Amino acid sequence: MAFAVHNSLTRTKEPFRSLEPGVVRMYNCGPTVYSRPHVGNYRAFLFADTLRRWLEYSGFRVEQVMNITDVGHLTDDADDGEDKLEKQARKEKLDPWAISRKIAAQFFADLDALGVRKAKVYPKASEHIPEMLEIIDGLIAKGHAYVVGGDVYFDVKSFPRYGRLSGNRVEDLAAGARIAVREEKHNPEDFALWKSDPAHVMKWATRFGPNGFPGWHIECSAMARKHLGDRIDIHTGGEDNIFPHHECEIAQSEGFTGVPFATYWMHAKFLQVDGGKMSKSLGNVYSLDDVQAKGFSARALRFALIRGHYRQPLNFTWDIMRESTSALEGLDDMVVRLRRALHGEGASPSADDGLESFADVKAEFEAAMDDDLNTPRALAALFKLRTHVLEGRLGISAAAVALQFVERRANSVLGCIQTEAATIDAEIETLIEQRQAARKAKDFKESDRIRDELLARGIVLEDGQSGVTWKRK
RNA sequence: GGCGGCAUAGCCAAGCGGUAAGGCGACGGAUUGCAAAUCCGUUAUUCCCCGGUUCGAUCCCGGGUGCCGCCUCCA
Numbered sequence: 001m002a003f004a005v006h007n008s009l010t011r012t013k014e015p016f017r018s019l020e021p022g023v024v025r026m027y028n029c030g031p032t033v034y035s036r037p038h039v040g041n042y043r044a045f046l047f048a049d050t051l052r053r054w055l056e057y058s059g060f061r062v063e064q065v066m067n068i069t070d071v072g073h074l075t076d077d078a079d080d081g082e083d084k085l086e087k088q089a090r091k092e093k094l095d096p097w098a099i100s101r102k103i104a105a106q107f108f109a110d111l112d113a114l115g116v117r118k119a120k121v122y123p124k125a126s127e128h129i130p131e132m133l134e135i136i137d138g139l140i141a142k143g144h145a146y147v148v149g150g151d152v153y154f155d156v157k158s159f160p161r162y163g164r165l166s167g168n169r170v171e172d173l174a175a176g177a178r179i180a181v182r183e184e185k186h187n188p189e190d191f192a193l194w195k196s197d198p199a200h201v202m203k204w205a206t207r208f209g210p211n212g213f214p215g216w217h218i219e220c221s222a223m224a225r226k227h228l229g230d231r232i233d234i235h236t237g238g239e240d241n242i243f244p245h246h247e248c249e250i251a252q253s254e255g256f257t258g259v260p261f262a263t264y265w266m267h268a269k270f271l272q273v274d275g276g277k278m279s280k281s282l283g284n285v286y287s288l289d290d291v292q293a294k295g296f297s298a299r300a301l302r303f304a305l306i307r308g309h310y311r312q313p314l315n316f317t318w319d320i321m322r323e324s325t326s327a328l329e330g331l332d333d334m335v336v337r338l339r340r341a342l343h344g345e346g347a348s349p350s351a352d353d354g355l356e357s358f359a360d361v362k363a364e365f366e367a368a369m370d371d372d373l374n375t376p377r378a379l380a381a382l383f384k385l386r387t388h389v390l391e392g393r394l395g396i397s398a399a400a401v402a403l404q405f406v407e408r409r410a411n412s413v414l415g416c417i418q419t420e421a422a423t424i425d426a427e428i429e430t431l432i433e434q435r436q437a438a439r440k441a442k443d444f445k446e447s448d449r450i451r452d453e454l455l456a457r458g459i460v461l462e463d464g465q466s467g468v469t470w471k472r473k
Numbered sequence: 474g475g476c477g478g479c480a481u482a483g484c485c486a487a488g489c490g491g492u493a494a495g496g497c498g499a500c501g502g503a504u505u506g507c508a509a510a511u512c513c514g515u516u517a518u519u520c521c522c523c524g525g526u527u528c529g530a531u532c533c534c535g536g537g538u539g540c541c542g543c544c545u546c547c548a
Contacts, residue, residue, distance in 0.1 A: 011477090029548075037548090044548035069546085084546070163476095168544065172475045192546095216546040238548025239478080245546075269478075270542060277541070307496080308486065313479055313541060320485060323497040327485095330496080333510085368487090376487050380495035390511070444506055451508080462510045469510090 003058055003370050005234075006311060008242060008265040009165055013372055018233045019263065023061050025228040026052065027262070029220065029237035029245070030066040030122065033103035034084045037110050038285045039305070039316055040271040040278050044238040046302060047268040047310040047373075049116045051236065053413045054369050064119040065227045067220060068107075070100035071126045071202045071213060086201050096201050100126075110288045113298040115415040121227055125219035129204050132214050132222040135256045136193045144255040148184040150196025150209035156189045159251045165265060166243035191248050193218050217248035224261075225253065235262035239269055268310045274317055286316075294318060299416040300325045306375050306414065332418040334386040335406055336471065339421065341399035345466070346392050354394035358402045361385040365410060375414075382410060422472045428459060435461070436468060 003016040018024045028048040031037055045066075052062050089096040108122075136152055139145035144158045156162045156170060163169055170189050192215035194208055203211045224232055230253075237246060246265060253261040270277075273284040291301050304324035308314035341347040348354055361381050368377030385402060388394060394402060411417045424432075431450055438447035451461055458473045 031548075032546075035547095041548050047548090166543075167476050169475080172544080236548095239542055240547055241543095243476085243543055268548065270548070272541070275540080278547095304485095311478085312486085315485070317484085319497090323485065326498090327496050374487075376495075380487070383495055439506085442506075448507075455509095460509065463505070463508085464510080465504095471510090 003054070004372055005264055005266060006372050007263075008246075008267050009262075014264070016264070018060065019231055022059070023063065024055050024234065025063045025232040026055075026065070026234040026236070027220070027224040027228060027232050028064065028066040028119070029235075029241050030068050031103075031107055032069040032084065033100045033107060034088045035103065036287045037103075037107050038278070038287050039273070039291070039301070040238075040285075042110070042114060042288070042301070043271040043305045043310075043314065044236075044268045045111065045116060046114065046305045047266075048236045049415070050306055050310070050373060050375065050413065051234070051266065052117060053415065054373060057369070057409065057413050063228060064117075065224065066119045066122050067223050068100075068104055068122050068124045069216075069219060070097075070104070070124050071219075089201070100124075113288060114302050115299060117415075123223040123227060125214065125223070126202065128219060128222050128226060129214065131226045132218045133194075133206060135218060135222055135225070135252060138256045139193065139252065142255065144251075145193055146186065147208065150194075150212060151184065151192060152194040152208060152215075153185055153190040154193055154248065154251060154255070155186060156191070156251065157187055159255050161254070162189075162247065162251050164247075165250060166247045168243055168247070191215060191217065191244065193252070217245055218252060220245070220249050221252040221256070221261075224249075225257070230257040230259055230261075232262050234264045234266060236266045236268070239267045242267055266310075269313055271305070272313055272315050275315055278316075291321065294321070296321045296325060299418070300328055302416040303328045303414075306416075307379055309372075309374055309376055311372070328416060328418075330386060331382060333471070334382075334389050335403065335417060335419050336421075337389050338394075338399050338403040338406065341389065341392075341394055342396060342403065344396060346389075347399055348393055348395040351395040351397040354388060354398035355401065357388055357393065358385065358398050358405070361388070361402075362405055369413060378410075378413070382406070424459065424470065428454065428457065428470075432461070432468065432470060439463075 004013050005016050006013050026048075028045070030045075031041055048064075048066070052064050055062050086096050089099045092099060094102075136145065139154065140147065140152065143155070145152055145154050194206070194212055194214055196209045196212045197203075198211045200211060200213050203213050206212050224235070235246065235249075242265075250261050272278070273282075273286070276282075278285050288298060288301065292298065300321060301324075304316065304321055305314070307324065307327075337346060361384055364381040364384075365378045368374040368381060371377070385406070389399075389402070406417065407419045411419055431454055435447045435450040435454075438444075438450065454461060454470075455473070459470050460473050462469050462471070
C-alpha cells in the first residue's frame with residue numbers, strides 16, 4: 001500500500017513520504033471569518049478532513065493545524081483598501097472582533113455537523129502577532145524585506161524561486177497586474193508583510209509605528225512554524241490560494257528559515273453551483289443552514305461534497321442533493337443488511353462465502369484512496385459490496401468481516417454512513433404490531449392508515465417474506 | 474493580455490494508449506392486498522469539434538469552441 005498525492009509544486013503525482021516516520025504535520029488554510037461559511041468552503045475543508053482521515057487510516061499520527069484568519073484582509077491592495085472584517089463590521093454595526101467571534105463559532109458548528117475531525121489547534125492570526133514580527137524582523141535582517149514608512153514589503157527579487165508554485169513569472173505579473181503600482185514598493189510584485197493605517201480598527205503598535213497590522217500571507221507562515229515547526233509535510237487550501245497566498249508563504253517561510261517549507265502542496269478545486277460559479281449576486285451561495293432548510297442532512301451534504309475527486313470540478317445543485325441522499329441511503333441500508341446477515345438473514349449458506357469478493361472490494365477501496373484520494377472509485381467499490389450483500393452472496397463470517405470494515409474502516413474515512421443501529425420506542429412497536437394484525441385480518445384500510453401514520457413519524461415499513469422490517473426515513 | 478485546470482449517457486461521476494466503472498433517475502417485467510424495498514431487463518457502437526501520431530486514442534500531439542480558477546486578501 002502506497003499513498004500517492006498530487007503535489008501542486010511539481011504538478012505530478014508523487015509517493016507520499018513524511019519527514020518523520022509515522023507522523024504527518026499538516027497545515028490547512030482555514031477560513032477568513034468575515035462571512036458565513038458556505039458549501040464552497042466546506043468542500044475545501046472536507047477535502048482536508050478526508051486527507052487527514054486517510055492518513056490516519058494508513059497508520060499515521062496527524063498533527064493538523066487549521067488557521068482562523070481574523071485580521072488584516074484588505075479588499076484590495078490599493079491605499080484605500082478596506083479590511084473585509086471591518087467592512088462587514090460596519091455593515092452589521094458591530095466591532096470586527098465580535099464579527100470574527102460570531103463567524104468562527106458558526107464555522108466550528110458547521111464543521112461539527114459535517115462530521116469533521118478536530119484539528120490539533122485552530123490558531124487565530126490576531127493571537128500570533130509576535131510570531132509574525134519575529135519572521136518579519138528576520139526577513140529584514142536577511143535582506144528579503146525592506147521598510148518604507150510604516151510598511152514592510154517582501155522583496156520578491158530576493159527570492160529567485162518566487163513563482164515556482166503558481167507558474168507565474170514575475171515579469172508577466174508586473175505586465176498584467178491590475179493592481180495599482182504603489183510608489184513606495186521597489187517592485188510592483190513585492191507584497192506587504194506589515195502595513196500601517198491609523199483608520200484600521202484592528203491594529204498593533206510595533207517598532208514600525210503605532211497603527212500597524214499584518215499582511216495577509218505572513219500569518220500562515222508564522223502559525224505553521226509555531227505549531228508545526230519550520231518544515232511541514234502537507235499544506236492544503238483551495239485552488240485560489242495558490243497565488244498569491246501560498247506563493248508568498250513559501251517565499252516568507254523559506255526566506256526566513258532557509259529550509260524547504262512544505263513538502264507537498266495540495267489544492268482543492270472550486271465547487272461549482274448549477275454548473276457555473278457561485279456568487280452572491282446569483283443567490284447561490286449556500287450555507288449548511290440553507291441545505292438543511294431544504295430538508296437535507298449534513299451528512300448528505302458531506303457525501304455530496306466528497307463523492308467527486310477533490311481536484312476535479314464538482315457541481316452542486318439541489319437535484320444532486322436529492323441524488324446524494326438516495327445514494328447514501330443505499331450505503332446505510334447495506335449496513336443494516338450486513339447486520340441482519342450476521343444472524344443468517346439474507347446470508348449465503350456457507351459462512352466463508354463471499355470472503356474473496358469482499359477482499360477485492362477492500363483492496364479496491366484502499367487502492368482508490370491511495371491514488372490521490374480517489375473517493376469516487378472508493379465509493380464505487382462500496383457500492384459493489386452492496387450489490388454482493390443484496391444478492392445474498394456473503395456468509396455469516398464474511399458478513400461479520402465486511403460489517404466491521406464498513407463501520408470501522410471505510411466509514412472512518414468517509415464519515416457519513418449511518419452505522420449506528422436505529423431504535424424505536426414501545427409505542428412505535430405497538431403500532432407496527434397493530435398494523436400486522438390489521439393486515440392479517442385483511443383490514444387494509446386500517447393497516448394503510450397505520451403505515452401512513454408511521455411514515456409521518458419517519459418510520460418506513462417494508463413487508464418482506466419473513467415479516468415486516470422498518471427503517472428510519 | 475499572462476498562467477493553470479476541465480469538457481465522458483437524462484443528471485452526477487471514474488477511467489487517461491488496447492476497445493466505456495459506479496451512483497441517481499427513467500422505462501418494461503417479477504414480487505406485493507396496494508405500497509416500499511428487492512430482483513431481472515433496457516437506458517454512451519462511443520467519450521465537445523477538426524486535424525495528426527499510432528497496428529490501435531476517450532486517453533498522446535496541434536488547432537478550435539465552451540466552462541472554471543488565479544493574476545483583485547474568495548476555499
